[in-house]
Amino acid sequence: MVATWIIGIIVAVVILFVIYIYNSLIKLKVRVKNAWSQIDVQLKRRYDLIPNLVNAVKGYMKHEKTVLEEVTKARTSLMSGSKETQAEASNQITEALKSIFAVAENYPDLKASENFKQLQEELSGTESKIAYARQFYNDSVMAFNEAIQVFPKNMFAKMFGFKQEEFFGAEGKERENVEVKF
Amino acid sequence: MGIYEEIASNKRRSYLLIFAFLIFITFVGYVVGFFYGSGYFGIGLALVIGIIYFLISYYGGANAILAMTKAKEATKPKYTYLINTVEGLAIAAGLAKPPKVYVIEDSALNAFATGRDPEHSSITVTTGLLEKLTKLELEGVIAHEMSHIKNFDIRVMMLAAVMVGLTVLLSDFLLRSFLWGRGGRSRENNQMTAVFIIVGLALAILAPLVGEAIKLAISRKREYLADASGALLTRYPKGLADALKKIRSDPDPLVDHANKATAHLFISTPFRKSKKSFMKKLFSTHPPIDQRIKKLENM
Numbered sequence: 001m002v003a004t005w006i007i008g009i010i011v012a013v014v015i016l017f018v019i020y021i022y023n024s025l026i027k028l029k030v031r032v033k034n035a036w037s038q039i040d041v042q043l044k045r046r047y048d049l050i051p052n053l054v055n056a057v058k059g060y061m062k063h064e065k066t067v068l069e070e071v072t073k074a075r076t077s078l079m080s081g082s083k084e085t086q087a088e089a090s091n092q093i094t095e096a097l098k099s100i101f102a103v104a105e106n107y108p109d110l111k112a113s114e115n116f117k118q119l120q121e122e123l124s125g126t127e128s129k130i131a132y133a134r135q136f137y138n139d140s141v142m143a144f145n146e147a148i149q150v151f152p153k154n155m156f157a158k159m160f161g162f163k164q165e166e167f168f169g170a171e172g173k174e175r176e177n178v179e180v181k182f
Numbered sequence: 183m184g185i186y187e188e189i190a191s192n193k194r195r196s197y198l199l200i201f202a203f204l205i206f207i208t209f210v211g212y213v214v215g216f217f218y219g220s221g222y223f224g225i226g227l228a229l230v231i232g233i234i235y236f237l238i239s240y241y242g243g244a245n246a247i248l249a250m251t252k253a254k255e256a257t258k259p260k261y262t263y264l265i266n267t268v269e270g271l272a273i274a275a276g277l278a279k280p281p282k283v284y285v286i287e288d289s290a291l292n293a294f295a296t297g298r299d300p301e302h303s304s305i306t307v308t309t310g311l312l313e314k315l316t317k318l319e320l321e322g323v324i325a326h327e328m329s330h331i332k333n334f335d336i337r338v339m340m341l342a343a344v345m346v347g348l349t350v351l352l353s354d355f356l357l358r359s360f361l362w363g364r365g366g367r368s369r370e371n372n373q374m375t376a377v378f379i380i381v382g383l384a385l386a387i388l389a390p391l392v393g394e395a396i397k398l399a400i401s402r403k404r405e406y407l408a409d410a411s412g413a414l415l416t417r418y419p420k421g422l423a424d425a426l427k428k429i430r431s432d433p434d435p436l437v438d439h440a441n442k443a444t445a446h447l448f449i450s451t452p453f454r455k456s457k458k459s460f461m462k463k464l465f466s467t468h469p470p471i472d473q474r475i476k477k478l479e480n481m
Contacts, residue, residue, distance in 0.1 A: 126266075140276075
């Protein structure tokens with residue numbers, strides 16, 4: 001009688017433990033998913049802004065066709081493919097946009113245009129939002145990947161079929177990692 | 183302390199504040215009620231008033247604070263830059279919804295965050311801050327405020343603001359009712375009444391002081407923590423350090439729209455600087471700005 005009780009309690013504890021581990025892993029996985037959709041929202045936003053920019057700039061920059069073509073090309077390759085190719089395309093767009101804004105410095109009329117100014121503000125805002133979304137996503141991926149590799153969670157992670165998540169490209173060069181201690 | 187322990191501790195602290203507030207109000211109700219004839223009626227009345235006051239301040243406290251500081255909601259396209267910065271850092275902090283953005287028309291350099299939870303929160307900056315800080319510095323300040331929001335500091339600080347405010351009001355009222363009140367008490371009760379008067383007086387004098395001390399302790403430790411977790415968001419502690427340096431050398435702190443009830447909300451103390459004595463340090467709402475800069479630079 002006592003033995004069955006003990007066995008029953010042990011089984012209950014083990015079941016609760018497994019439920020706890022499963023839930024903690026699922027929470028991390030959901031966070032990764034949400035973080036990804038944040039990146040997606042911002043990429044889409046930039047995707048929608050680029051044609052406006054190209055239209056606003058086209059009239060002024062007759063001699064800089066290649067720059068504009070580069071952006072348009074990178075834009076079409078953005079919304080498909082794996083996370084890796086998307087990250088690459090995203091970086092290309094960032095570079096192409098930088099060169100457009102650099103070239104725009106040579107066109108005072110363009111720079112003075114209210115429409116262009118607003119587009120530039122929106123695009124640079126979106127750029128930094130992409131960078132932040134990527135940072136949050138990569139942090140979330142790191143937390144998740146770590147959780148499914150440490151003992152004893154790794155055993156259950158395998159059992160439930162959790163797989164490592166992909167990082168989204170490299171972090172921006174201008175932002176170096178810092179260690180924060182409390 | 184990790185962020186999740188910090189959030190849990192802040193929620194605990196909020197409940198504790200509410201609980202202490204209710205006990206205090208019950209006691210005040212009893213003392214005042216007893217003085218006028220019926221202690222239990224006093225408790226009932228005080229609890230009803232206290233709960234109504236709590237509900238109003240919990241749901242409307244943030245708006246009251248915004249109104250008190252004369253903050254106006256920032257709109258596009260005038261403040262696109264600021265709104266984008268706030269939205270970006272909200273993403274970095276993993277908030278489901280970005281806080282609302284407000285500005286105060288003032289040349290001083292200051293900012294604060296308020297609200298009851300991250301879904302109902304706002305960040306306010308002065309126009310002076312927008313003009314004088316670079317992008318990286320502004321990001322540092324906004325990240326600091328975002329950490330206050332994410333850690334639920336804003337809830338504790340808002341509750342502290344409104345409850346300390348009421349405690350001061352109540353003990354004032356209590357003192358007055360003892361000074362001016364006349365009850366129809368019998369002689370046997372006189373001794374009892376004397377005890378109540380002494381306790382009531384002590385409470386009336388101590389309550390605002392204790393409330394003030396709680397507010398300060400909460401605020402000072404919180405600033406360091408928000409500095410650190412803000413740096414984790416921008417990955418660039420130098421941004422906030424530079425911003426604090428500019429704030430330090432700013433000769434014109436925000437005096438026009440800040441008062442004692444809202445001082446602890448701001449990123450740097452909104453009162454005019456004067457010589458730092460020991461008592462000043464004990465009762466200052468913010469840690470010394472030099473120490474904050476040093477900590478950031480050593481990260």
